[in-house]
Amino acid sequence: NAGVTQTPKFQVLKTGQSMTLQCAQDMNHEYMSWYRQDPGMGLRLIHYSVGAGITDQGEVPNGYNVSRSTTEDFPLRLLSAAPSQTSVYFCASRGGGAVDTQYFGPGTRLTVL
């Protein structure tokens, strides 16, 4: 049972490049989310999913796309990276219903030059 895994751990991109941050969970959780963490701003929700085939936008969705083709995987795509997307990205999952505990991955530190 690996919990929530994220790859890569670190990434450097040039402005305009695209890439996909991977997230997987092996706990059969319905809900998965992507957050970005910036100094002094806590975590902000980018996109979330309540099950396979269902996604929705969070607070700061612009510049990011997601899909949820399986319960286990929830990749985050940067279409054309910008320096403002330099951040630490966390994926999280939790079970459905009244289960409140979110499990976080170890994070991906992204730098856009």
Add this chain to the structure above:
Amino acid sequence: GNSVTQMEGPVTLSEEAFLTINCTYTATGYPSLFWYVQYPGEGLQLLLKATKADDKGSNKGFEATYRKETTSFHLEKGSVQVSDSAVYFCALRTKTSYDKVIFGPGTSLSVIP
């Protein structure tokens, strides 16, 4: 809208000192309240939670009480250790949102021997 406010950091304490980190919230209805902890280089971990007014969450010597009348959820520990050095996040989730956990900006705690 929903929001979480935390005391500004960083907070520096000597070992065995008493810790209080203030957290207040604004939300419609009756949210669930959480404290998460982030150790250096790691993702967030749930520290404790409370789901209704007057509930007290506790874990690893930390406590927080859900105070609806003051919309607060202050984190306390009677005697901190060096190993408690981390960033602490207060968060809420409303009952009507799927997975929209709202985080505060975080409070960095350093405990010195």
